[in-house]
Amino acid sequence: MSTDREHVLREAARHLNRRPAASMDEIARAAGISRATLHRMYPGRDALALALGSRALEQVSAAVDAARLDEGDAAAALRRMVDELMPIAEFLGFLYGENALVDNPEIDAAWEAVDSRVTAVVRRGQQDGSLRIDLPAQWISEAAFSLAVGAGWSVRDGRLARRDAPRVVAELLIGGVRRGPDPAVS
Amino acid sequence: MSTDREHVLREAARHLNRRPAASMDEIARAAGISRATLHRMYPGRDALALALGSRALEQVSAAVDAARLDEGDAAAALRRMVDELMPIAEFLGFLYGENALVDNPEIDAAWEAVDSRVTAVVRRGQQDGSLRIDLPAQWISEAAFSLAVGAGWSVRDGRLARRDAPRVVAELLIGGVRRGPDPAVS
């Protein structure tokens, strides 16, 4: 059923996040099914990677939707986005680690769409004066995802409490991009 | 000679950063040598990965040395560290992407040593009041490396100018961790 596939994809993402070169058998075991069943679901490793990438981008896109980036000030919007992103950090980490997906038109386009939405809200904040303008909007967008992925790894390895992750990511990101009274550096 | 090995390791890191599952032949070609020669230098994939990890951590450790974290205020020290880190972003990215190295005692210990030095300077800044105390020092340390790795990827893919990378990473990081006058959020 669809629920099973979700579970399989999630566990596969989690496992591939830790072991990018895992075999199909290893992935199947991690998901609690046999290699034969995994193969029936996804005919081959490429199909699995593609399904995983698509699912991951669906999740990321849904998270960005849920953050309602158009509402309120930009910093609060980014904070909401981080809150939505952290629960799906495995998928985000998979997207960053899986290079079999680069140059896939569908994946690239979906990622581009997500990125442009984030970049847009950053630009909005820069234009209304709430975010600093000396950092490229695209960099800020990428930094948000980088921090989320990094925090996800820290949580996975036990160096960061899961419940703290959204806060520390958002605080660091927002603090770093918000336009402050003393932007001067020595 | 030693110079050749450095070149090979650097190119291998760069290539593995882009294609973590690259074959030995692929790596050898990327480094401009034949598979046989690569095999003479490093007898097997594991040996290569270990040498690469050791070299990467040497570089990171040297970068942290060069940043003289004990001198000056903590924010400036972190800025110097980012400046030293960005030129070796390939190695850093390899360390983050290569999971064959986890649970290797030597690598883990070296990484731990580096991390503790960074964490120490963060703590120093927190104690003298220059850095915010509502974020764990270890998280700030990890965030620095995450941002550096993310910026390295952006540079590699052409989304960020190489010469801008140190500045944008440092600005975001320092701005995010520095204790500001208005830490309150709506």
Add this chain to the structure above:
DNA sequence: CTCAAGTGAGACAGTTATGTCTCATGAATT
């Protein structure tokens, strides 16, 4: 109870990467 559907286990061949080897070439040294 019967049967259909899905699953796990395992066999099997094909493919790919690996590790080791030999040999010829070319460059550097003497």
Add this chain to the structure above:
DNA sequence: AATTCATGAGACATAACTGTCTCACTTGAG
């Protein structure tokens, strides 16, 4: 010029993974 030495090319067997298949077992519906 002669020779040493590292390299590149390629052959070769081995190992690992893959994709496909069959078969027995469980489960759940009718």
